[in-house]
Amino acid sequence: MSMTANVSRSTAVDSWGSTLNHYVVALSNGTTVKRQSVARENCPEGANCVAISLRTGTVVTASVNIRRILRKFKGHANIVVVNLRTQEVTACG
Numbered sequence: 155m156s157m158t159a160n161v162s163r164s165t166a167v168d169s170w171g172s173t174l175n176h177y178v179v180a181l182s183n184g185t186t187v188k189r190q191s192v193a194r195e196n197c198p199e200g201a202n203c204v205a206i207s208l209r210t211g212t213v214v215t216a217s218v219n220i221r222r223i224l225r226k227f228k229g230h231a232n233i234v235v236v237n238l239r240t241q242e243v244t245a246c247g
Contacts, residue, residue: 157243158182159236163199175200179236181243185211194218199238205246208232 160180168174173193180186185208191200201216205223209232217223220237224244227233231247 157234157245159241159243161236161238161241163238165193173198173200177201177204177238179204179206179238181206181234181236183208187211187213189213189216191216202239203235203237205233205235208234 162178164176166174166176175191175193177189178186179189185206187204187206189201189204193200197218202218203220203223204216205214205227206212207214214233215223220235223235224246227235227246229247233246235244235246
């Protein structure tokens, strides 16, 4: 299964001064999901990857640690992980 992703990002500052990152991830199979994350000192993007369920078309989780997410969902056929920086899609199944 070869799949591509198109990731768009916008930022905003909330009333407390925190930077919010809003992501829209569009997969080549037609699935589109949205995710919001708060910027941190060690990760200004707030997250480096999102895990997406192809069955439900929703974000399962997001994380700064891509390797941890890949280990967590290893063997799950309906989950893909999208790297928000490189837009690389990795199937977990």
